[in-house]
Amino acid sequence: MSAQTDIPELLRIQFFNGQRLTAADLTELQRANRELRWLHNRSLHGWGIGIGYGVSGERGDSAVTVAPGYAIDCLGRELILTEPVVMTVPAVAATSDGNAAVFFLTATYKEDAAQAVAEERPGICLPAGTVRLTEGPLISWREQKDLTDGIDIILAKASVLNCQLDGPLDLAVR
Numbered sequence: 001m002s003a004q005t006d007i008p009e010l011l012r013i014q015f016f017n018g019q020r021l022t023a024a025d026l027t028e029l030q031r032a033n034r035e036l037r038w039l040h041n042r043s044l045h046g047w048g049i050g051i052g053y054g055v056s057g058e059r060g061d062s063a064v065t066v067a068p069g070y071a072i073d074c075l076g077r078e079l080i081l082t083e084p085v086v087m088t089v090p091a092v093a094a095t096s097d098g099n100a101a102v103f104f105l106t107a108t109y110k111e112d113a114a115q116a117v118a119e120e121r122p123g124i125c126l127p128a129g130t131v132r133l134t135e136g137p138l139i140s141w142r143e144q145k146d147l148t149d150g151i152d153i154i155l156a157k158a159s160v161l162n163c164q165l166d167g168p169l170d171l172a173v174r
Helices: 023-044
Strands: 048-052 063-066 069-072 078-081 085-088 101-108 117-121 129-133 138-142 152-161
Touching: 048 152, 063 101, 063 152, 078 101, 085 138, 138 152
Parallel strands: none
Antiparallel strands: 048 069, 063 085, 069 078, 101 138, 101 152, 117 129
């Protein structure tokens, strides 16, 4: 079975009055809900950009701007960008034969361990812990050989020469 058709093993979580809830109980509830949402997304919706993720950049620019957007990867995971991101064009002079180098600007799901901590609280008789993480994708430049179809959501294709765009961004690859 491929990762796209794997059905997660889920246990139905049941609470009772007087139960002492632990962080593990609530984290497991969150994990189960997220797995169900991802299963729903990949089963009933196609992957790709749902809304937004506009990219602007013109010939001669040394940076591009990615607008907020929502996308789903082939595993059903949401890639939510809430603030514009400015990405510097790759620092490449040219290919070995003197032509413009080709790069793809992508959005990729970022696991919890890679997300920034938005809020941390002190524990009661225990060390502090993270209670809120940011929710944002990894926006990066990739070469064709480094793309993973369905995992890396392509936002634009760029020709880079002398560390700047050699022409307008190609958005037809989205």
